[in-house]
Amino acid sequence: MLSQPLYATAPLAGYRQTINGTLAQEIEHFSLIAISIPDGGHESLNAALESHWQLSLPETGTCIRSSDRAFAQNSSSLVLFGMQTDQCLLVSTAASAFEQDPFEHVQQLLGDAAYLTDQSDSYAALDIQGPTVLKAMERICTLDLETFTASTVARTAMEHLSVIVERPENDRLRLYSPRSSASSFLHAVTTSLALAY
Amino acid sequence: MLINHPQLGPRDAAEFVYLGDASLMHRPDAQSPTAAEEFHDYLHLRDNPAGVHRELWYHEQGDRAWLIVTRNTLTHEITNVQMARDVALAEQQGHVAS
The missing domain is CATH 3.30.70.1400 (Aminomethyltransferase beta-barrel domains)
Structure with missing residues (x-):
C-alpha cells in the first residue's frame, strides 16, 4: 500500500498560455x-x-x-x-x-x-480561443475552418500528426491529438499562434 | 491535389494513402480450380494506362474510408470519386460499377 496516492499527469502538463491575444489551454479530465x-x-x-x-x-x-x-x-x-x-x-x-x-x-x-x-x-485535448485562431490554423491545417460550425467535426493531419477538430464557438477550436505525440502537437500549434497576428 | 470525398467534401491528397489499381478489390476465389493462375494474375499483372485510371485511395488521416478515384494519370484530373464500400455492395447486388 502506497503512503502517498499517485495521480496521472496530464499529457500537456496543464498547459495554459496566451499568445498574441489567443488563449491556448489544455482540457483535462475528459x-x-x-x-x-x-x-x-x-x-x-x-x-x-x-x-x-x-x-x-x-x-x-x-x-x-x-x-x-x-x-x-x-x-x-x-x-x-x-x-x-x-x-x-x-x-x-x-x-x-x-x-x-x-x-x-x-x-x-x-x-x-x-x-x-x-x-x-489516448488523446490530449487543447482549446484555442481568441481573435487569431483561424489565422494560426492556416499554417498547419488544410481544412477550410471558416466553414465549420458547432455541428461540424473532422479528423485531419497537422504537421503529419492526426488531429480531430471541432469548433464549439466561433472564436474557439478544440483539438484532439494522440497523447504520445502531444508535445510535438503543442509545439506546432503554439508556433502557429506566435506567427499569427 | 484535392480529392472530393463523397461524404466529406474536398480534402487535400496529403490526407490519403494511395494503394493502386481498383481491380485489387476483385480478389480471386481461393476455392476455384484455377486459383493459382488467378492469384498469379491478381498479384503480378497490372494495367498501367497513360490516361484514365480507376484506383484505390485510403483516407488514413480522415474517416479511414477506402475510395475509388477515377484519375487521369497524365493530367491528374479527377473525374469521379466513389466510396469503395458502396461500389462493392452494388457489385454484390449485381450492379455494374460505373
Whole structure:
C-alpha cells in the first residue's frame, strides 16, 4: 500500500498560455469513448442513444450535442462525433461529475447495442480561443475552418500528426491529438499562434 | 491535389494513402480450380494506362474510408470519386460499377 496516492499527469502538463491575444489551454479530465456500430445495429443503437441522452447517430463529419444532465454538467459538455461510417466518438468533459467510471456508465446503458473502447487516455485535448485562431490554423491545417460550425467535426493531419477538430464557438477550436505525440502537437500549434497576428 | 470525398467534401491528397489499381478489390476465389493462375494474375499483372485510371485511395488521416478515384494519370484530373464500400455492395447486388 502506497503512503502517498499517485495521480496521472496530464499529457500537456496543464498547459495554459496566451499568445498574441489567443488563449491556448489544455482540457483535462475528459472522457472519450469510441462507439462502433454492429452490423445492422443502427436502429437499436439509435434507440438507446435517444432514450438515454436524447442523441442520435450523427452523419460522418457532423457532431450532436446533448443537454442530458445526468451525464454532463452543462449543455455543451456531451458530444457525439460522427467520425466515419459505422463509428463515432462520445466525448464528455464532465467526467468528474460521475460517481462511477464514465466508460462503465456508458457500457451499462448501451449494453450490446454497440462495441465500446475507452480511448480517454489516448488523446490530449487543447482549446484555442481568441481573435487569431483561424489565422494560426492556416499554417498547419488544410481544412477550410471558416466553414465549420458547432455541428461540424473532422479528423485531419497537422504537421503529419492526426488531429480531430471541432469548433464549439466561433472564436474557439478544440483539438484532439494522440497523447504520445502531444508535445510535438503543442509545439506546432503554439508556433502557429506566435506567427499569427 | 484535392480529392472530393463523397461524404466529406474536398480534402487535400496529403490526407490519403494511395494503394493502386481498383481491380485489387476483385480478389480471386481461393476455392476455384484455377486459383493459382488467378492469384498469379491478381498479384503480378497490372494495367498501367497513360490516361484514365480507376484506383484505390485510403483516407488514413480522415474517416479511414477506402475510395475509388477515377484519375487521369497524365493530367491528374479527377473525374469521379466513389466510396469503395458502396461500389462493392452494388457489385454484390449485381450492379455494374460505373
